[in-house]
Amino acid sequence: MDTWTVFFPHGIGPYLAGGILLGLATALIYLTTGYFTGASGFLDAALSRFVELPRTREYAPSRDWRWLFTLGLVAGALLYTLAWGEGLWVTQVQGWRLFFGGLLVGFGTRMARGCTSGHGICGLGSLSTASLVNVALFVLVAVATAHIVETLGVTP
Numbered sequence: 001m002d003t004w005t006v007f008f009p010h011g012i013g014p015y016l017a018g019g020i021l022l023g024l025a026t027a028l029i030y031l032t033t034g035y036f037t038g039a040s041g042f043l044d045a046a047l048s049r050f051v052e053l054p055r056t057r058e059y060a061p062s063r064d065w066r067w068l069f070t071l072g073l074v075a076g077a078l079l080y081t082l083a084w085g086e087g088l089w090v091t092q093v094q095g096w097r098l099f100f101g102g103l104l105v106g107f108g109t110r111m112a113r114g115c116t117s118g119h120g121i122c123g124l125g126s127l128s129t130a131s132l133v134n135v136a137l138f139v140l141v142a143v144a145t146a147h148i149v150e151t152l153g154v155t156p
Contacts, residue, residue, distance in 0.1 A: 038118020040109040
C-alpha cells in the first residue's frame with residue numbers, strides 16, 4: 001500500500017475539495033465581516049442568544065448570522081451523512097467517553113481562547129504567533145494522548 005492510500009483512503013479529491021471550500025468560506029466571512037471563523041467562537045456567540053455571556057456581548061449585533069452559520073455546520077454534516085454516510089451514529093466509542101471528551105475539548109478551547117479551526121485556519125493564515133503555539137500544543141497533546149491510550153490498550 002502506497003503512502004497516498006494510507007493518508008487519503010478515499011483519494012485526494014474529497015480532501016482537496018473540502019480544503020478549498022473551507023478556505024473560500026473562511027476568506028469570505030473575514031472579508032465581509034472582519035471576523036475570524038472559529039467554530040467555538042461562532043457556537044459561543046450563537047448560544048449567547050439564549051444565555052447572556054459577558055465575553056460575547058460584543059457579538060450581539062452579529063448573532064443572527066452566526067446562528068445561521070452554526071446551523072449550517074450541523075445541517076451540512078447531516079445532509080452529507082444522509083446522502084453518503086453510513087448512518088447517523090458511526091462510532092464505536094461509548095457515549096460517556098464522548099460526553100467527557102466533549103467537556104475536555106470545550107474546556108481546552110476556553111483555555112486556548114479558540115479552537116483548532118480558529119487557530120489552525122485563521123490564526124496560522126494571519127501569521128499569528130499565539131496560534132502557532134496553540135496549534136503546536138494541540139498536535140503534541142493529541143499525539144501524546146493517542147500513544148498513551150494505545151499503550152494502555154484502551155478500546156472504544
